[in-house]
Amino acid sequence: MKEFVQIIKGHYDDNGVVKAIDILNDKPLTADYMKTRPDIKQRVEKAINTKTYLATYQRGTRLGFKWITQEEQTNYMDGALNDKSPVEGTKVTKLVSDFKHxxxxxxxxxxxxxxxxxxxxxxxxxxxxxxxxxxxxxxxxxxxxxxxxxxxxxxxxxxxxxxxxxxxxxxxxxxxxxxxxxxxxxxxxxxxxxxxxxxxxxxxxxxxxxxxxxxxxxxxxxxxxxxxxxxxxxxxxxxxxxxxxxxxxxxxxxxxxxxxxxxxxxxxxxxxMDVLSEDDEYTLLKGKFPTIDENQLLQLCSIVGDIRKEINTDSPRISTMISTRNTIEIAELIMDGFSIHDASELLIYPLFPNDGNDSERVFVKQLIQKYVGNKNKKQLFDTENI
Ligand SMILES: Nc1ncnc2c1ncn2[C@@H]1O[C@H](COP(=O)(O)OP(=O)(O)OP(=O)(O)O)[C@@H](O)[C@H]1O
Ligand SMILES: [Mg+2]
CATH class of the missing domain: 3.40.50.300 (P-loop containing nucleotide triphosphate hydrolases)
Structure with a gap:
């Protein structure tokens, strides 16, 4: 069997945008990456439409692509896990404490x-x-x-x-x-x-x-x-x-x-020490909370990422950001069944002062609504149907 480098799972978000996560390495493919690689985006869309996963493998210096079924994906990942463990074991038994390695x-x-x-x-x-x-x-x-x-x-x-x-x-x-x-x-x-x-x-x-x-x-x-x-x-x-x-x-x-x-x-x-990138934070959280739904986690990381981006602009509209410590706490709430909306209410908004129409809190609320607002509308729509 081919050695896969990535196994990419795609979906359309609420706005119809193609989102993709490499589930082999627990890394989302960023929007920027998708923009520069329309070819990959197209392949992911094919995977979504055919209910398959896009697997990539090394072919010389370039990537080769293969669409695999859900079953092939599970088998491969189980096998990969088993294969990996002895290698990891050898890494753990550190023979020399040598900083060079x-x-x-x-x-x-x-x-x-x-x-x-x-x-x-x-x-x-x-x-x-x-x-x-x-x-x-x-x-x-x-x-x-x-x-x-x-x-x-x-x-x-x-x-x-x-x-x-x-x-x-x-x-x-x-x-x-x-x-x-x-x-x-x-x-x-x-x-x-x-x-x-x-x-x-x-x-x-x-x-x-x-x-x-x-x-x-x-x-x-x-x-x-x-x-x-x-x-x-x-x-x-x-x-x-x-x-x-x-x-x-x-x-x-x-x-x-x-x-x-x-x-x-x-x-x-x-x-x-650097603040974690959106990707790394996703990988960290996925590792800590494997049962949280991937899309929810992705949403959380995007919100946190956007807030951090704002603080790094020339004239930021907020004075503090969300730390990895905060993000872990939020993810714990989500794992306990709180929605992103509720978790933000409890753990994000209080970090930002609420003093008037132009307050930092209003800014952050609007930012978060961009992500969870649509979901609410949809939920509303669903109940109307019932
Ligand atoms: N780069 C990282 N990789 C993995 N986990 C991280 C990382 N940064 C923070 N965390 C997690 O976030 C939490 C807070 O980290 P830590 O207490 O080391 O922060 P700190 O920089 O010492 O903060 P403070 O300045 O408030 O003391 C811990 O649970 C830690 O495991
Ligand atoms: Mg500390």
């Missing part, structure tokens, strides 16, 4: 080069700062990369602490019998463990005193923690191979974020 985990979407850089920096005990908007995977990427290298993550949320000294250094206590004594923080303990990955989450929200304390710790030449302000106070050495990973929301939108001190910023290599 590091590829991102299947369920995490990050630029290959950035992933390699992240893994390499952890492996070499270097400091990394992950930046990007909320919910784009900064925290998760750190856990996934540490996990890939089988290293333990010590997690410190600096955004949530008002008392950096006790979080990073420790507390002085008093005891009737032994008098005053000092109890070290978990951070002091963590930095003394070889090859530890220390996640300084939300460093951009940290109290400036935290930055002062961390200044020597993060300096690649100094790498020590001073237990007191006094110059002659004892210091703790950072163990070999320890890598510090900080996360930061950098940008106008994040008001609680302080502007990070330049000297602190200088101590890190920056990794800018």
């Amino acid at each position: 590091a590829t991102p985990p299947k369920d995490f979407f990050i630029d290959k080069l950035k992933w390699k850089f992240l893994v390499r920096n952890i492996e070499k005990g270097k400091n990394i700062m992950m930046t990007g908007p909320s919910g784009c995977g900064k925290t998760d990427a750190t856990f996934k990369a540490a996990n890939y290298l089988e290293r333990e993550v010590h997690y410190f949320n600096l955004g949530a602490t008002q008392d950096p000294r006790s979080t990073l250094i420790g507390n002085t206590h008093y005891n009737k019998d032994s008098g005053t004594y000092f109890s070290e923080s978990l951070f002091v303990n963590a930095i003394q463990q070889e090859n530890a990955v220390i996640l300084l989450d939300e460093l951009s929200r940290a109290h400036p005193e935290a930055w002062n304390i961390l200044m020597t710790v993060l300096d690649p030449i100094q790498r020590y923690l001073r237990l007191d302000e006094k110059d002659d106070s004892p210091t703790i050495k950072v163990a070999d191979g320890v890598s510090f990973i900080a996360t930061a929301n950098i940008g106008m939108e994040y008001t609680a974020t302080r502007v990070i001190d330049r000297a602190i910023l200088d101590r890190f290599s920056l990794i800018e």
